[in-house]
Amino acid sequence: MPEDPGGGTGGLCGLYELHWDAGVAFACSLVRHHADAEDLVSHSFVKILSALKEGKGPVGPFRPYLYRVIRTSAADHWNRTSKEQPVASIPEAVCEDPGLARVEEAAECGLAACAFASLPARWQEVLRLLDIQGLRPREAAPVLGIEPNAVSALARRARRGLRVAYLTAYAETEQKRECQRFARLLARVAVGASSAGEQAKLNQHLPGCSDCTRALARLRQAHDEMRTL
Structure with a gap:
């Protein structure tokens, strides 16, 4: 994970710009609304920043790590909204194959x-x-x-x-x-x-x-x- 010479978060900012769109696209497959997807990605980057400050975080390719963090954030989202969002109200996808x-x-x-x-x-x-x-x-x-x-x-x-x-x-x-x-x-x-x-x-x-x-x-x-x- 690249960082600024002074120990800042410039490296994370660069990764944010590089992987934001892919992260949102992935999050959109986990939640119903685009705004919720953007919230998940933002929250996930905050989690990653916190992990980096503790000396943790990704040691390999960044995008798979980001997807794992987004999935964790999505699970938290589902738990919060489960009582408000009955499963039966979620439309099933039409699948030709x-x-x-x-x-x-x-x-x-x-x-x-x-x-x-x-x-x-x-x-x-x-x-x-x-x-x-x-x-x-x-x-x-x-x-x-x-x-x-x-x-x-x-x-x-x-x-x-x-x-x-x-x-x-x-x-x-x-x-x-x-x-x-x-x-x-x-x-x-x-x-x-x-x-x-x-x-x-x-x-x-x-x-x-x-x-x-x-x-x-x-x-x-x-x-x-x-x-x-």
């Missing part, structure tokens, strides 16, 4: 939201249009500025990317630290999106790692469930 329902059901632990927020903006846009708003490819085509067939192709890539991102996040929560670097590779193999080189690399690792072998089996099962729901 039934397999994505499993991803949405896992939102309570933040994996789905984190996976969605990690996608390229173009993929997020097509998934919002088709799988959340329920538009047909021909209806989304003018919004995206491409032909309907291209919309369908883009949606297929985005859905696969979402599955890989979700399974990667899932694997990272299950893997021991020394094996977390294999999380995305395990997810890509489980989804069938890996290259021959990636498959060969994993094949070299698996015989000596029972944890990753079990993780791959769980990820393949999860992916099968996502495809068949």
